[in-house]
Every structure is written in C-alpha cells, then in structure tokens.
Amino acid sequence: MTVELERTDTIWLDESAVVPEVDEVVEPVVEPPVIDDPDPPASDPDVPFRPSALGPSDRLEFVLSAVSALAFAWALCLVMDWSAPLTFAIWAIIWFVTGTYVTARARTSKVVAMDRLVTTLIWLSGAFAVGVLGWMIVFVLIEGIGGLVDDLPTGEWVARLGAVALMVAVAVVVRWRLGRREAAGTGTTLTRLLPRVVGAACAVGAMLVILPVINTEFFTSDIAEVGPLDEGGGIYHALIGTLEQITIATVISVPIAILTAIYLHEIKGRLAVPVRFIVDAMSGLPSIVAGLIVFTVWVNTGRGFSGASAGVALAIIMIPIVTRTAEEILRTIDNGLRESALALGAPQWRSVVQVVLPTARAGLITASILGVARAIGETAPVLLTAFGSAVTNYNPFSAPQSDLPLFIWGLLREPNEAQIARAWSAAVVLLLLVLVLVITARVIGERGARKRTGR
Amino acid sequence: MPDAPAPDGAVLEDVPRPIVQSRTFGDRVFRGISAGAAATCLLIMFTTGVFLTWKAFPAISATGPIDFLTGDTWQPDDEAFGVGGLLVNTIMIALTALVVGVPVALGLALFINEYSPAKMRPFLTGGVDLLAAIPSLIFGMWGLFALSEPLSGVAEWLASHLNAIPIFRLTEPDVALTRSTFIAGFVVAIMITPVITSVSRDVMAQVPRVQCEGALGLGGSRWGMIRDVVLPFGKSGIVGSILLGFGRALGETIAVVLVIDLVFQPNLNILEQGSGSISALIATKFGEAQGLEINGLIAAGLALFIMTLIVNLIARAIVNRSKLAG
Incomplete structure (x- = not known):
C-alpha cells in the first residue's frame, strides 16, 4: 500500500521551519489498497514517489532570483566593460544559484534551502546538457547546410x-x-x-x-578532379565507401554478436564468464586500437589499405555494442515462453530459433542499428585501414577507399574555406544519418517492447 | 523421473526437480555455433594483445622499456621513442574531462531519474543516447570552430584570477591559450557525459523505491533522500561509471587531434597551447610513418591498450558488483 502525500514547501520536518500557512498542509490521500499484488511496483522507476515541492512562493522566489541575476550580470558587465556572452551567463548563473539559496534560507530552514539549491543545480545541469546538444546540432546545420542546397x-x-x-x-x-x-x-x-x-x-x-x-551535384560527384578552389565536387565516393564498409562490418559483426548474446544468455556455457569479461573489455577498447590491430595484422603485412579491412575494424567496434544490447533484450523475454517451448518437447535450438528470436526480433534490429550508428561516424579506425582517397573506388577489397568521416577529416586539415565548407556539408550528412539511425532504432525498439509486454 | 525419496516432504516441497535435458543433434550443432561465435570475441582480443606486443617489440627494445615509458622524445631517425610525456598529457586531458564532465553527468542522471517530469523522461534518455552516438569527429569540429574561442576567454580569466593554483599558471605571460589541454578536456567532457550518465542512471534507478519513500515519509527533503538513500546505494556504481568515462576519455582520438597541438613534453600548465595524447600521436604520425616508426606507433598503441584495458576492467567489475547487490 502506498501513501501519497501532496507536499508543499512548508512541511519539511525541521524545528526551525516556519509554518505560516497551516491550512495549506494537505491531508494524505490514501490510495485504495491493492490486494494480492504479486509483484508490487516497488522498484518500478516509472511510478516513483514525486513530491511536488514548489508552492506559489517558491515560484515567485525563482522568478525574482532569475530577474535579479539578469539585472546583476547586466550591470556588472556594463560597469566592468565585459562583452563576452559567456561571462554574462556565468555571472548570471552564479547570482541566480546564490539567490535561490538565500531567499529560501531567509524564509524557511537550512534543509529546505539546501534542497532548493540542489534542485536548482540539477535543473541547470539538465538544461546545460540539453543546451549543448542543441547548440552543437544547430551549429553544424548552420555551417554545413549551405553546400547541400541550391542558392x-x-x-x-x-x-x-x-x-x-x-x-x-x-x-x-x-x-x-x-x-x-x-x-x-x-x-x-x-x-x-x-x-x-x-x-x-x-x-x-x-x-x-x-x-x-537539394544540390544534387554534391551527392553525385567525387572530388578527384576538383581543385581546392574550384566550385562543385561532392561526396559520392565517400557515400560508396561508407555503404560498402558498413555493409561488410554489419555482415561480420551482427551474426557474431547475436550468437554471442545467445551464448551468454540462452546457453550459459562454460565460456560465458570469460566471454562476458572480454566483451566488457572490448566495449572499452579505444577505437584507434581497433584500427591499429587490423593495420598490424592485415594492412601492414603487404596487403595494403582497403575498404574491407576498414569493415573488419568497424566490426570489432560494433561487436561489443550489439552483443551487450542484444543480451539486454534477451533478458527481457519472459522465461515462460522458453519453458513452454521446452515443455512442448522442442529441443533448445528450436525454442531459441522459433520462439526467443522472433519475440526479440525488434530489439535485435534496434541493437544492430545502434551498432551501425556508432560505427558509421568512427574516423580513427578507418583512417588506419581504408586511409581515404579522392577517387571513387567501387572495389572494397583493394586500394584505399574514402568514406564520410575520412572525407571530412581530409578536408578539415586544408587551409582553405571552400574545402572546410565541403567538410561541414558532409558533416551535416553524417549527422543526419546518425540521427535517422538512432531515431529509427528507438522507434522500432519501443514498438517491439510494447509488443513483448502486450502479450 | 522417479520420485525422489522424501523423508521430510514438507522441507522438500519447494525444491524444484532438476531438469534432465537430452541434447539432440541439432542442439549440439546450435551450441557449437554459438560457442564458436563467443570464442571469436576471445580470439579477437587475444590476437590484439599478441600482435601488438609482437610488433611493438622492435621499437621498445630499440629504445629500452624504461626510456619508452618515461622519455619525451620522438625521433624515429635516432630510434628514440618515448611516450612518457604523452602519457602524462593523456591523463591530464582525461582528468580535465572528468572534472568538467562528472558533475554535469551525475546532475543529468539525477535530473532524469528524480526531478524531470515523467513525460519528459523518454525524450531525455533518448537525448542521452543520441549524444552518445554523435561521431567524435563532429564533436571535434564543433570544439574547434565553436568552442575554442569562448573557452580561451575562460582560460584567460582562469590564468589571471586563479593563478594561485599551479596548473592554471602560465610559464610566460603572453603564451597562446588556444589548442590546449583545457580545451581538449572540455570537448572530451561533453563526449564522456552520456557514458557516465547512462551507467550511473541505471544504477541509481535500482534503489529500492520503498527506501526512497521511507526517507521522504520521515520528512526528508528530496535532496536529503538523494544524499542519504540514492547516493550511498549507488556509490560503487557511480564510481564505476566515472572510471568508464575515464577509460573512454583516455582513448579519445579524433576530437583531441583536432583541437590540440601535439607536443611530446609533459605539459602540466593545462591552459597553455600544446598538449597530446597517445591516440593523437598515432593519428597524426601514422600518415608519413615508415619502418621502425610504425613499430613505435604500435608500441604506443599497446601502451594505450593496456592502460584502457585495466581502467575498463576495474570499472566494469565495480559496476557489475553494484548491480548484483541491487
């Protein structure tokens, strides 16, 4: 049985707390007791106890602190002749945080004031993270969109x-x-x-x-014949390279990763402990080391740079990501399904192939797409294995090949505006690809989860 | 199965019978295939260790292992490879990233779990996933073109107001303050934030809700509940997540290469131009390296591999233990 209290800012238990509005103390709302609930939602993160801590006076204090912070920072910057927006923001935030603490401390108690301070700081860090993400995406779009569309x-x-x-x-x-x-x-x-x-x-x-x-030339031509100062040129060769390398990486890594996840969660064999240990170690492997190992074993032994070796390096990066996500998905599948299949006389492989995998299908697709989203933007490993090239190379098994990150990487290091503008446009394409992949993965995953739990 | 003789039926009542499975041929094939896939993972890491060591050996033996780990010169013509200074700079970048990133990441984790409106939460976790998936190249470009300018202003301020702290001091008054450890650390901080947030959020979400409600029911404030229930419960998981972020920061390549100037000497004045990391060394020198220098780069990669492996395994062990405890 859970008792939910509607909290106001005035009922913290503290001897120094002032309780001016006695009639505001709200009576506890008793929920009807749930009888015979076999699985109480005690640890369900979706229904936490959530006191509503902000009364009208709290809101007023927040607004006043914010206004005074802006005024203070403005006055300070005016007096000291500072013009950087960052300086303004930092002083405003310092004043705002102090203000929320001081006003709460003056009206209530130390406990409430501390709570207010932490609430402010945590909201600020949330706003900071969202703001940084937004700033970055908008910045990339503004820098790069010009090259992607017609004037x-x-x-x-x-x-x-x-x-x-x-x-x-x-x-x-x-x-x-x-x-x-x-x-x-x-x-x-x-x-x-x-x-x-x-x-x-x-x-x-x-x-x-x-x-x-849309500027179609950017997508249908390469930069082999384009001088640094010329107009035109595009990412066709890089798109081909990305497509081939990612396909190779997916074909190698997804079967290995899903079978490993099955081994870890369905079979639980003797190797399970060391394999989980190694997959953990692999997921922390710096991406440049993944490139370096393929370079050492394959490229540097006389076989040369190629798109396929880049695919192998990307597969090494994808395997732990897909394995861990897939294992999480397998863990969410009801054991009853497996046991029913076994009880009907199916051997284990049929229960896995015909019951577990179809149930987990959406989740496994999500896991693979997330792996692809991670691999598609990796620069360091492909730099050491595919090396990059300005011409369109359709054959992934010989000769250096470009891809989107390598295209951007190559142009960024040139001291010339036109080249850097091309790099930004390619960065927009890469960012949009990653966004689409992550969002697709999420949508598919959520549909799958709804299906699994709906059954 | 014959009924097990039960001298005291009441005691054995709840003990399930052991399941006897007879493995068919298909089962054995299936188990073999997945064991093979699992063994591939072992093989990859094993090959990595063996081949890197093997190929790194000529360079390390030419320099001498002690000089390799402590030196700060990189002279391929003299067969002198020293990554000591780079190791220091790598760790300085990662520590700067932690100092900036950990408060934000933990604040964000608490925000998502305890403070944000329930309707916003799926979007926030999605946003964290998205931040984790954004390529490091794009972070680096953004850091280089958008972040360097305002951050060098912050660096100037730190250098003129907080120079009582040794790491904020400048060796010369008019040294350049861009392309420094500080700026690299800042960019890397934003990249490791999603890692720390998602792991620590998972751990903190496992706090028994009953205990949280108990703390609130006893009159605790929300911060009191977090301080006395959530944080102690999630302590080891949070430490583990920070170590995971540290491991990620140590290995970060492209974003660092873009925003720093590579120097081989250890640079403890983090605001000054010139920094470095092992992965930046590999990515920068790799293009024109020949002969023994390639072995030197592989040796540097081996050092990075071992360092991140140790940090990551400790971190994983801590996180997994805290998850088991929950």
Whole structure:
C-alpha cells in the first residue's frame, strides 16, 4: 500500500521551519489498497514517489532570483566593460544559484534551502546538457547546410521552410489529438488510420517541397578532379565507401554478436564468464586500437589499405555494442515462453530459433542499428585501414577507399574555406544519418517492447 | 523421473526437480555455433594483445622499456621513442574531462531519474543516447570552430584570477591559450557525459523505491533522500561509471587531434597551447610513418591498450558488483 502525500514547501520536518500557512498542509490521500499484488511496483522507476515541492512562493522566489541575476550580470558587465556572452551567463548563473539559496534560507530552514539549491543545480545541469546538444546540432546545420542546397533568394527559403513546418505541425497536431481519443478508449477505425494517412501525406509533401532544391551535384560527384578552389565536387565516393564498409562490418559483426548474446544468455556455457569479461573489455577498447590491430595484422603485412579491412575494424567496434544490447533484450523475454517451448518437447535450438528470436526480433534490429550508428561516424579506425582517397573506388577489397568521416577529416586539415565548407556539408550528412539511425532504432525498439509486454 | 525419496516432504516441497535435458543433434550443432561465435570475441582480443606486443617489440627494445615509458622524445631517425610525456598529457586531458564532465553527468542522471517530469523522461534518455552516438569527429569540429574561442576567454580569466593554483599558471605571460589541454578536456567532457550518465542512471534507478519513500515519509527533503538513500546505494556504481568515462576519455582520438597541438613534453600548465595524447600521436604520425616508426606507433598503441584495458576492467567489475547487490 502506498501513501501519497501532496507536499508543499512548508512541511519539511525541521524545528526551525516556519509554518505560516497551516491550512495549506494537505491531508494524505490514501490510495485504495491493492490486494494480492504479486509483484508490487516497488522498484518500478516509472511510478516513483514525486513530491511536488514548489508552492506559489517558491515560484515567485525563482522568478525574482532569475530577474535579479539578469539585472546583476547586466550591470556588472556594463560597469566592468565585459562583452563576452559567456561571462554574462556565468555571472548570471552564479547570482541566480546564490539567490535561490538565500531567499529560501531567509524564509524557511537550512534543509529546505539546501534542497532548493540542489534542485536548482540539477535543473541547470539538465538544461546545460540539453543546451549543448542543441547548440552543437544547430551549429553544424548552420555551417554545413549551405553546400547541400541550391542558392535561392531568402524569400523562397522562408516560404519553403514555412510550408514544411506547417505540414509537420499538422501531422503532429492530428496525431496528438486523435492519440488522446485513442488513449481514452473512444477510438474508431478513423482515429486509428487518420494520423497515419495525414502523416504519410505530410511526409510526401515535405519531400516535394525540399527535394527540388537539394544540390544534387554534391551527392553525385567525387572530388578527384576538383581543385581546392574550384566550385562543385561532392561526396559520392565517400557515400560508396561508407555503404560498402558498413555493409561488410554489419555482415561480420551482427551474426557474431547475436550468437554471442545467445551464448551468454540462452546457453550459459562454460565460456560465458570469460566471454562476458572480454566483451566488457572490448566495449572499452579505444577505437584507434581497433584500427591499429587490423593495420598490424592485415594492412601492414603487404596487403595494403582497403575498404574491407576498414569493415573488419568497424566490426570489432560494433561487436561489443550489439552483443551487450542484444543480451539486454534477451533478458527481457519472459522465461515462460522458453519453458513452454521446452515443455512442448522442442529441443533448445528450436525454442531459441522459433520462439526467443522472433519475440526479440525488434530489439535485435534496434541493437544492430545502434551498432551501425556508432560505427558509421568512427574516423580513427578507418583512417588506419581504408586511409581515404579522392577517387571513387567501387572495389572494397583493394586500394584505399574514402568514406564520410575520412572525407571530412581530409578536408578539415586544408587551409582553405571552400574545402572546410565541403567538410561541414558532409558533416551535416553524417549527422543526419546518425540521427535517422538512432531515431529509427528507438522507434522500432519501443514498438517491439510494447509488443513483448502486450502479450 | 522417479520420485525422489522424501523423508521430510514438507522441507522438500519447494525444491524444484532438476531438469534432465537430452541434447539432440541439432542442439549440439546450435551450441557449437554459438560457442564458436563467443570464442571469436576471445580470439579477437587475444590476437590484439599478441600482435601488438609482437610488433611493438622492435621499437621498445630499440629504445629500452624504461626510456619508452618515461622519455619525451620522438625521433624515429635516432630510434628514440618515448611516450612518457604523452602519457602524462593523456591523463591530464582525461582528468580535465572528468572534472568538467562528472558533475554535469551525475546532475543529468539525477535530473532524469528524480526531478524531470515523467513525460519528459523518454525524450531525455533518448537525448542521452543520441549524444552518445554523435561521431567524435563532429564533436571535434564543433570544439574547434565553436568552442575554442569562448573557452580561451575562460582560460584567460582562469590564468589571471586563479593563478594561485599551479596548473592554471602560465610559464610566460603572453603564451597562446588556444589548442590546449583545457580545451581538449572540455570537448572530451561533453563526449564522456552520456557514458557516465547512462551507467550511473541505471544504477541509481535500482534503489529500492520503498527506501526512497521511507526517507521522504520521515520528512526528508528530496535532496536529503538523494544524499542519504540514492547516493550511498549507488556509490560503487557511480564510481564505476566515472572510471568508464575515464577509460573512454583516455582513448579519445579524433576530437583531441583536432583541437590540440601535439607536443611530446609533459605539459602540466593545462591552459597553455600544446598538449597530446597517445591516440593523437598515432593519428597524426601514422600518415608519413615508415619502418621502425610504425613499430613505435604500435608500441604506443599497446601502451594505450593496456592502460584502457585495466581502467575498463576495474570499472566494469565495480559496476557489475553494484548491480548484483541491487
């Protein structure tokens, strides 16, 4: 039985606590006791006890602290003649944190004030992480988007982006409104189908708006014939290289990783302890060492740089990632499924192949995609194995080959704006690829998890 | 199976019968295949260790193992390879990254677990996963083009106001403050944050909720609950996650290469231009290396491999033990 208390800022147990608003102390809300719950949600992180710690006076204090912090930092920067935005932000944050502590300390107790201080700091670190991620993505997009699209007047850009934003907004709103009805249990066939239809229509519409203005030359030419100061040139050779190397890496690593996960969790053989130990060690292997080992064993023994050796190096990086994720997925599968298969007389391999793996399919796909997302951006190992090249090399088994990270890496070290601009454009392509992969993995994984638990 | 003789049936009642499995031919094949896959992992790490040692041997024996680990010269023509200074610089970068990254990472983990609204949590964990997947090359570019400028301002401020602390001192008054250990550490800090956050968040999520509610029910504030229940419970897991982040920071290559100037001497003045790491050495010198220098680079890689292996295994052991305890 859980007792939930609605907390206000005034009921911390502390002898020095002032309790001015006695009538605000809220009575405990007693939930109806759950009888015969075999698995109490004690450790379920989804339903924690969450006191709502902020009353109106707390909010007022936060707002006042923030306002005074901004005023203070502004005045300080004006007086001291500082102009860097970072300086302004740092002083504002210091003043804000101090302000929240001092106001809470003046009105309540040390315990409450300390709690307030920590709450502020933790929210700030959350905001910092989100802010850094956002800043980086926006920075990369701004630097690199110019090379990916045709030169158009600003007005046309505003119109096209506005159209895309409108379509995304329509799709999101339709999905959200109808999803609420679905969740409330009043859904019909229409409410189920409409969001998908609208979503697909909006996606097609957005593509129709964006695709014609994409700079196709950037995707369909290489930089073999392009001088450093020339216009044009593109990432075709790098895309081919990335595609081939990632395919090789996936073909090698995914079967090994999934079979290893099966060995670790389904068979639990004699090697399980050392293998888990080694997989842990591999997951911490610096990526450059993965490249160095393939270089030592394969490239440097007279076989030369090639895309395939880069694929092997990337496979070494992917194996531990996929193995660990896949093992986590296998762990979530209900033991009852395995036991039912065995009880029906199936040998273990059939229970794994026909029951466990189909149940885990979505999760295993997620694991593989996450591995690919990690491998696709690795630069150090491919530098030592594929080396990079300016010409399009379709054969991954001989001669140096480029790929997206190597393309960026090569151009970044050139002292010339046009080359660095190309590197940024390729970085946008790489970043978008990673984003799409991670989001796809998450969507598939969540659908799979819902399916597994829904059964 | 015959019924086991039960002298005291009440005691044996709850003990399940041992399952006797007869392995079919298919089962044996299946077990063989997966054991083979598992053995491949062992083989890869074994090959790595053996081949790196073998190929590193000529360079190490040409320099002498002591000089290799303590020297700070890199003269392939004189057959002198010393990574001592680079080891110091590698560790300095990683420590700077920890000092910057750990508070943010732990704050973020607590934020996701204890403070954020429940609806935001999937997006936040997704964001952490995303941050972990962003290529280090892009972090490096961003650090080089967007972060260097404002951070050198911070470095200037530190050098002029906090020079009582030895590592913030400058050897000369007008030395350049870009391309330093400090900036590299900052970029690496952002890269190791998702590692520390996701592992420590997992550990902290295993705190028995009953104990948390108990702490709150006794009148503790939320910070009191975190300080007295969550942190003590997750202590070893948090330490392990920090060590994992340290291992990641030691091996980081591309982002570091982009934002520093490689020097071989140990540079303890972290704000000054010039820093280095073993992986940066390999990535920088690899292109034009020939003959014995290749062996020297492999030897440096071996040193990095052993160092990260030790840090990672200690970290994993700590994390796994804390998970078992939960």
